[in-house]
Amino acid sequence: MQFIENTEMSEAAQVALAKRIILRSKIKDFFFIATGVCMASIGLKGFLLPNNFLDGGAMGVALLFDLITPLNLSLLILLVNAPFIAMGYKQISPQFAVKSTLAIIALSSLVHFIEVSSFTDDKLLIAVFGGFFLGSGIGLSIRGGAVIDGTEVLAVSVSRKSSLTVGDAIALFNILLFIVAILLVSLETAMYSMLTYLSASKTVDFIINGIEEYIGVMIISDEAEQVKATIANDLGRGVTAFRADGGYGKKGNNLPDRKILFCAITRMEISKILLEVEKIDPKAFVIQYPIKDTKGGMIKKRPLH
Known part of the structure; x- marks a missing residue:
């Protein structure tokens, strides 16, 4: 009887x-x-809108229509993003669509009701800092x-239905947008808008990925056990060993099974790992590739998480 009560208390x-984790996540x-x-409203009202600058993406489309049509930007932000939100409802999740809808309504409301004086008349500063504030807003919203x-x-939708990657699809979309901007507005505006887009996109990458981008490292070595012990004990990093069949040229079938080591580290630690591996096995085969995000394990928490 006591065991059942303890079990029930544990489940409770x-x-x-x-519930606490969910509440903390929602906050x-x-x-x-x-x-x-x-942040995005400051970028729009304080930099881009007063100077007729554009950006890339859906926001760039809304800004372009704001220049060539009598429609209000607040309404255009809602109209331009509506098809994308409907697409996100089907392909990502209803929760994502609801949160995005509320965020876009809040942004359009701030753009409509809040007045912000232009911070500068310098076109270069407008492009760089307008992109920074807008990119910060986009990146934080994604977080x-x-x-x-x-x-x-x-x-994402285009990449699933074609050979294009997500990055290729975004680049193609913005190339077409800036070509239209050249034809309908001016070459100078389009060029400054490209600079705004570059500033915004770099800011988005910085906010999402953080200062210390994580790198996945796979190590194939005949001294796998010693390398594993060094990474775990001396460097204090988590490492996972995968069992793999040997396969190298004509002798591949005769090679014994070996271990492939994997660990996730920050970019600043990569040189230390490579040095230790080379000291143990100069002939080790090492593969490196970027990791967008991590959670748990024996790695440092990313800022803003």
């Missing part, structure tokens, strides 16, 4: 813990999205599980 504690998402919406620029949703 797990439910309570799960964090709300903070990211709210801050992102405010909160929503979008205020639906281009990424379109890119």
Whole structure:
């Protein structure tokens, strides 16, 4: 009887813990999205709008229509992003669509009701800092599980139905957008808008990936056990060993099974890992590739998580 009561208490504690985790996650998402919406509105009202600058993506389309049509930008932000949100509802999740809809409505409301004086008349500063604030808003919103620029949703859809990658689809979309801007507005505006887009995209990458981008390292070595011990004990990094069949040229079938080591580290630690591996086995085969994000394990927490 006592065992059953303890089990029930344990289950109740797990439910309570799960509720606290969900609540904490929702608060964090709300903070990211709210801050992102405010940053994006500053970029639009304080830099881009007063100087008729454009950006890439869905926001660039809304800004372009704002220049060539009598429609209000607040309404255009809603109209341009609506198809992307509907696409996200089907391809990602209803929760994503709801959060994105609320974020876009909040952004369009701030753009419509809040007045912000232009910070500068210098076109270079407008392009760089307008892109920075807008990119910060987009990146923080993505960290909160929503979008205020639906281009990424379109890119994911295109990549699933064609040979284009997500990056290729976004680049193609923006190339077409800037060509239209050259034809309908001016070459100078389009060129400054490209600079704005580059500033915004780099800011988005920085916010999403952080300062310390993680690198996945796979090590194939005859001294796998010693390399594993060095990484785990001396460097204090988690390492996983996979069993693999040997396969090298004509002798591949005769090679014994070996271990492939894998670890996730920051870019700043890569030289230390490579040095230790080379000291143990100069002939080790090492593969490196970028990792977008990590959770748990024996690695440092990424800032803003």
